[in-house]
Amino acid sequence: MALNKNIKLFSGRTVNTKASEEYVHVIFSYPDSNTKWDGWVPVQYRRTGVAIVDGDTEALENHLNSVYEQINPVNYPEWKKEQDKLWSSSRSVETKDIFYVLNDGKWHCRNCDISNPNFARRIQDLKEMGYTIATHVNYKCPVCGNSRSTNLQLLPIKRVELAGNGYETWSPALRKRIIKVLGGVDVYEDTSATHCLPDHKFSEIRWDDDTKAENPDTMTDMEIKAKFQLLSNQRNQQKREVCRNCFQTGKRGTIFGIPYFYEGGPEWDENIPKKGKEAEKGCIGCPWYDIETWRKKVINKLQEEE
Incomplete structure (x- = not known):
């Protein structure tokens, strides 16, 4: 399957060495709604089982085509409804608050938008719940001016259940x-x-x-x-x-x-x-x-x- 013509894929990969994650930069265009999504799609992300080796063009194109369809704005209301239902019974208030900052699929500066001293733990919690989050470390924020901030982007795509994200559980x-x-x-x-x-x-x-x-x-x-x-x-x-x-x-x-x-x-x-x-x-x-x-x-x- 060829890459969707409405996907612009930039060359190279960005590596987050601390989390052992890799991302590709894309711009998704949706002509029907006249909108675009500019973000990083993880291609090495062990928590959800994504492991696309550099050079495997077919696997990368199939993956991006799937993410493109999931991020389509027409699917967002239903995705949001499912997440609201999930979080309505959650007792994890701090993690919940951070999810609702990130759930719009846009980039968010850790210093500007996330006022939690233990935000790294909360982001790890979200990842362990099966959410896909791209992380731009040493980010220079044009708003707060911090040259070593962290920029985070939660992709509004299907959440991978814990049983399938590579981790074991026990009673x-x-x-x-x-x-x-x-x-x-x-x-x-x-x-x-x-x-x-x-x-x-x-x-x-x-x-x-x-x-x-x-x-x-x-x-x-x-x-x-x-x-x-x-x-x-x-x-x-x-x-x-x-x-x-x-x-x-x-x-x-x-x-x-x-x-x-x-x-x-x-x-x-x-x-x-x-x-x-x-x-x-x-x-x-x-x-x-x-x-x-x-x-x-x-x-x-x-x-x-x-």
């Missing part, structure tokens, strides 16, 4: 059981903690459509120990950044600056795929992948050298 009962099976121990600090989060050892940034699996309440203790570890929210966010950097640069992470890897070295093994189930092999040996095992390996190494 409240299983979450409690994971914490119990793992002893309620913050694996980074190696101490008991009251506020720990189940963390996937295998980072989601390397998942593909075939990686996600169910987490039934009947998971065995062995399965839980193999798949999860417990981290504080702070360390969980730190690990996300380490894994993102590794994914983008091939530089594996360290803890406390200690360059020790019980398997592999400081560079990602290029013989291992970057994404998918097989990619997990490349994570083994990294301190962040299994902190408890890494700590034990370090202790054993020190004892051998005494």
